[in-house]
Amino acid sequence: MATFSKRLKKLRKKNKVTLDELAREIDITKTTISRYENEKRVPKMDTVKKIADYFNVTTDYLIGNTDEKKSADKIKDAIAKDPELVSFWDEIAQREELKLLFKQTKDLEPKTIKQIIRIIKAIEEEEEELN
Numbered sequence: 001m002a003t004f005s006k007r008l009k010k011l012r013k014k015n016k017v018t019l020d021e022l023a024r025e026i027d028i029t030k031t032t033i034s035r036y037e038n039e040k041r042v043p044k045m046d047t048v049k050k051i052a053d054y055f056n057v058t059t060d061y062l063i064g065n066t067d068e069k070k071s072a073d074k075i076k077d078a079i080a081k082d083p084e085l086v087s088f089w090d091e092i093a094q095r096e097e098l099k100l101l102f103k104q105t106k107d108l109e110p111k112t113i114k115q116i117i118r119i120i121k122a123i124e125e126e127e128e129e130l131n
Contacts, residue, residue, distance in 0.1 A: 004063050009037040011055045011062075026050040037129070078110035079117055088121045 010023060019030035028047065035041035043051070043058075052059045054080075057069040075093075079085040092098055097122070105113050 004029050005039045007062050007064060008051060011057065014056065022054065024052055073114050074105050075117065078113035082114070085114065085117050085121065089117060092120065
């Protein structure tokens with residue numbers, strides 16, 4: 001897996017963000033970011049969190065613990081072959097009350113993730129019928 005420095009540089013380049021822009025956004029110097037990218041300095045965890053938030057990725061992705069940029073990516077992959085669940089997922093993916101669930105999927109098997117999404121869908125349908 002890639003290191004923090006490689007992931008940081010890749011994200012910055014892919015998003016066409018300069019050292020200056022990123023430095024301003026996360027309130028550190030561009031020299032410090034350059035040192036992170038060149039493996040001359042290691043960031044504190046709060047800085048890793050700021051960078052992850054800025055690029056909308058997980059800290060686990062940024063530090064190289066996983067290749068999934070977002071917890072939701074694993075869910076989408078697990079249900080990709082079921083159009084009904086994909087459609088449902090697209091409806092619920094941005095709901096704040098479910099974001100904790102998405103974070104918990106990193107250690108689950110795709111089959112289990114698919115079952116969980118089906119359960120959520122069944123609960124949603126039942127609530128719609130009651131209302």
